[in-house]
Amino acid sequence: MNVTALLAVAAFALALLAIFGTLYVGAVRSHRRGDLGIEGIRILRWAIAGQLVIYALLAVTAFLG
């Protein structure tokens, strides 16, 4: 197992979650104010989940490299 690669992917995934999480919280606030439709929140969740799937696949490579 390539520990360095696994840690790097985990660090990138956490950075992504931190940045996207902040934007998501802002979007949820907009939704509560009535500025943003629920479809927008769903799309955001989908976008964040999709990015995490790509990072999960990259994490798999750490066990093969």
Add this chain to the structure above:
Amino acid sequence: MTAVPEAVARPGVPARDAASGLPPYTARLLRWSFAIGVLPPLALIAALAVKSLYLLTFVHVICGGTWTGFDLFMGLVMTRVMTLLDVPTRVEVAKRLTPTTFFILPSLAAVAVTSGIYLSQAEGKFDLGSPWILAAGVVVLILTVQGFGIFMPNGLRIFIELAKRQPDTTKIARLNMRNIRLAGVQAALQVAIIVIMAHLAVY
């Protein structure tokens, strides 16, 4: 319920979701982007699983080349085209460009870098004392910071703005132009990294 004007489909103009400003094709383009975006990591998994140096090299070159080519196109061609468009038309381009590239570009970038590290390790070139490897690392670090700090958050901000009942079209156009211009900067850095890669491949 009274239909909002945006929800009424006009010929050639897709209907918008009545509950948000998102056009119905956004989810479809995102799904397409995701379907393409998972291919590079899957190809990298395959290359490592079968322990094929040839396939690993292919994955690295095709991902790096496509990423560079895309950024060159965005920086050299799309900036020229976009600056000639009015704001509403730029927004229409952003509505389609952002979801289509949302998964593909980060995936290409991540796999190009990851496969490059595996490749340099496999060829015994991953020497952190080498100025060429260090130079590659510095360029990759700048590209990564730009990607995480500017590109992806801007993409998400465009989605959020598009999903609002009253989207700020000026903000969408500004964020999209910022991403396209930044792609030009990324292209210049990628040309620099290709110079480094060519050196590492030959010497």
